[in-house]
Amino acid sequence: MRNICFIIALFLNLANSRAQANKTFNSIMRTTGSATMYDGYKPLMYGFADNPVVDISFPAKTWIATEGDSVYIKAWNISQDHHTIHLHGLDVDMMNDGDPMTSFELDHQEKFTYKFKAKHAGTFLYHCHTADVVHVQMGMYGMVVVKPQDPMTAWTGGPRFEKEYSFLMSELDSTWHNKPPKHDTTSMTVRIPKYLPSYFLINGKSKQLFTDTILGNTSSNIYLRLANIGFYDNQVILPAELNAWIIDSDGRPLPKARKRDTLNISPGERYGVMVNSSIAIAGSIKVNFVELNTNSIRGYENIRYQINNTVGVEQTLNNQLLAIYPNPATDAVNIGTSMAIGGTVTITNSLGQQVQWQPIVSETTLFSISSLPKGLYLVAVNYLNGGTATKMKLAKE
């Protein structure tokens, strides 16, 4: 009997040790970073780097841990300013919560190893909490993902997925970056300028620089982690064909999943959305950036998706032939035509009149549509061999 107990104890121990590990991340704090915006503007950035000889990552790298892990973040401030790391949404003790009011800040050349236990799966954030409005705007933020033991599920015992994607929304106001607001050490306040962002970012990028595309197969679950670290609300428009369900919020499963075509994400919030399309289709999820005071939309970005049919080969090919982004579009649109080189792309208005066409010479054909009136258009790919045209709607705004 004692032997059996010993074997069971040993087994439980082994199971435990497989489940729990130590994860260590480096976080070098800098105030001399850079990033590139879609129009070539290179703002001064504050941020976190993996090691002292490389530039910051913007956004900071995602820290991925597994449920049960002990996570260690080796922070080292090599800048002249003060910084902390606040683990937003994670359960940490006061020493590790990075709030300068309740814990401490790292001064020039100071180091500290922040610790937390990854108790349960979910999507979280981290950011500097020193003059946090300023240091967050300057770029000191990133995502923390805690995965369950089975990495292809949303949480332990939660729904399975075939693929997952993370999207972190924020904005950037060049005025702040051209002259970062400084901390007044006597009054312990920061005079902050009016917030008028001109860059609306997803994963630190916008417009033609934001090329992340959700790729998946028909009738398969795709899990989206959506988080907002900006100062505006995000209004996420989920097209009906994606059959989107909001399944978790702020690192916890929702008691009851909600089917939604619009999702509002306030600053600091995170949502898990499961999408599953029964049809092969390409399109985009629109993210509006909404100013909180006036409730007006100040900018938008599109997250492209392309769902391929896993059954019919012909349909798979057809679907790969046409991807339109952004859609809706205002000035220019990229039409992905990877399999139809030698053919043509045409844009037809609602009266059936062809308004533009171009030969397909590369995988993506760029159309300027700024002169077209607002409305719905039909984009068609005509193959070289005269096969059936593939068509999709394009909305000009």
Ligand SMILES: [Cu+2]
């Ligand atoms: Cu900071």
